[in-house]
Amino acid sequence: MSKKTGLGKGLSALLGDVDSTSYATPAVNSVTLSDNHNPAVATFIPIEQIEPNPYQPRVTFDSEALDELASSIKSIGLIQPITVRQIAPNKYQIISGERRYRASKIAGLKSVPIYLHKVDDRNMLEMAIVENIQREDLDAIETALSFQRLIDECNLTQEEMAFRVGKKRSSITNYLRLLKLPAEVQKLVKIGAISMGHAKVLLGVTEESSLLPLCELIISNDLSVRQLEEKVASLGKSHEKREKKEVSYPESYHKVAEIVGKYFNNNVSLKRNDKGKGSITIQFKNDSEVENFLQALENSKL
Numbered sequence: 001m002s003k004k005t006g007l008g009k010g011l012s013a014l015l016g017d018v019d020s021t022s023y024a025t026p027a028v029n030s031v032t033l034s035d036n037h038n039p040a041v042a043t044f045i046p047i048e049q050i051e052p053n054p055y056q057p058r059v060t061f062d063s064e065a066l067d068e069l070a071s072s073i074k075s076i077g078l079i080q081p082i083t084v085r086q087i088a089p090n091k092y093q094i095i096s097g098e099r100r101y102r103a104s105k106i107a108g109l110k111s112v113p114i115y116l117h118k119v120d121d122r123n124m125l126e127m128a129i130v131e132n133i134q135r136e137d138l139d140a141i142e143t144a145l146s147f148q149r150l151i152d153e154c155n156l157t158q159e160e161m162a163f164r165v166g167k168k169r170s171s172i173t174n175y176l177r178l179l180k181l182p183a184e185v186q187k188l189v190k191i192g193a194i195s196m197g198h199a200k201v202l203l204g205v206t207e208e209s210s211l212l213p214l215c216e217l218i219i220s221n222d223l224s225v226r227q228l229e230e231k232v233a234s235l236g237k238s239h240e241k242r243e244k245k246e247v248s249y250p251e252s253y254h255k256v257a258e259i260v261g262k263y264f265n266n267n268v269s270l271k272r273n274d275k276g277k278g279s280i281t282i283q284f285k286n287d288s289e290v291e292n293f294l295q296a297l298e299n300s301k302l
Contacts, residue, residue, distance in 0.1 A: 042081040042113040045092065047104060050084060050112070053094040053128050061099060069099065070106035078104055081113035083131075085124060092116075095124055096131035126154045126164075133165045140196040141186050144175040177203055185211055194218050197225040205232055256280070263293040 082097035082104075094101055095117060104112050119127060129146045132138055138146065150156045158176075162169045178189065178199055185202060188194045194202075198218055202211055217223055217231065253270050257280075261268040264284050272278030284290055 042115060044111045044113055047101070047109055047112050049090050050082070050092050050094060050101060050114070051087075052098055052101070053096075053124070061102060066099065066103050066106060069103035073100075073103055073107040073109065078109065078112055081115050083115045083117060083127075085117055085119050093124075095119065095127050122154060126150065126156070129154075130164050133167075139190050139192065140175065140178060140199070141190040144178045147172055147175050148179060174200060182208065182211060185215060188215055188219075195225070198223075198228055201225060201228045201232055205235070207235075210235060260293070263296060264289050 078100060080097070080100060082101050083095040084092040085095055087093045092114065101112070117127075129150055133143060133146055147161060150161050151158075156164070158169050158172050161167075161172055165172075174196075178186065178196070181189070181199060181202065185194075185199065189196065189199050194215055202214060205211055205214065214228070214231065218228060221227075223231070253272065257268045257270055260280075260282065264282055267283040269281045270278065271281070
């Protein structure tokens with residue numbers, strides 16, 4: 001089950017919702033933008049004056065996809081400007097568009113078009129995360145972590161997030177629930193070995209020890225979400241049967257097992273049916289355990 005990168009879309013990956021008119025790339029050595037600079041107008045600045053966003057939600061960038069984007073940029077230029085904020089004279093920090101920035105460097109561009117915005121650290125983080133969720137091909141776990149950051153670091157509610165990213169609140173809740181899965185399962189979702197649909201089904205599995213075996217079944221047998229649902233349902237029924245078969249013992253039985261077990265390293269088991277008939281099994285390692293137990297019985301004058 002290979003991961004769909006969602007990349008290699010040609011012009012659609014570059015154009016977004018901007019006009020398809022290409023920007024010429026002038027030779028620019030230095031640019032100083034005034035405070036009243038219109039943030040809606042693209043301006044060219046040297047690419048060396050731009051630095052990555054320290055709040056970037058995306059932690060991995062597909063090298064093959066970057067090369068594809070760089071090749072396209074070489075051919076037609078960078079269509080969609082990079083959004084930045086100014087942090088010092090002739091120094092800018094990316095708010096959104098790091099993938100475009102990296103591809104532009106690979107393509108050898110000396111200057112790139114930018115939109116300039118004034119934002120503080122908190123707003124920058126929020127803008128970067130929201131922009132990534134809306135526009136980038138984040139995997140489900142990256143998206144979930146981005147939503148969690150909006151909650152933890154930007155103090156946004158799920159309703160506020162839903163409004164900002166244009167998703168239903170139920171969708172946000174489903175993403176956040178993925179973070180409850182064990183790290184091993186999250187990794188499989190992240191690399192695309194199992195889908196978000198599979199992960200949502202796995203969230204309903206009560207026995208954590210069953211999760212990785214189920215993941216192995218999904219991958220080895222290419223199970224659909226529906227097939228996984230049926231498998232989980234059958235496991236649930238088996239678990240219910242096992243619970244019904246378990247017999248509850250009176251407290252006196254546990255007391256006997258506890259007393260006798262002291263002499264045999266707790267290797268004592270009890271079996272009893274519904275009518276009260278059963279057996280006590282003692283496993284011992286050597287003669288000394290039996291002799292010590294016998295001595296204890298004699299001393300108690302039973």
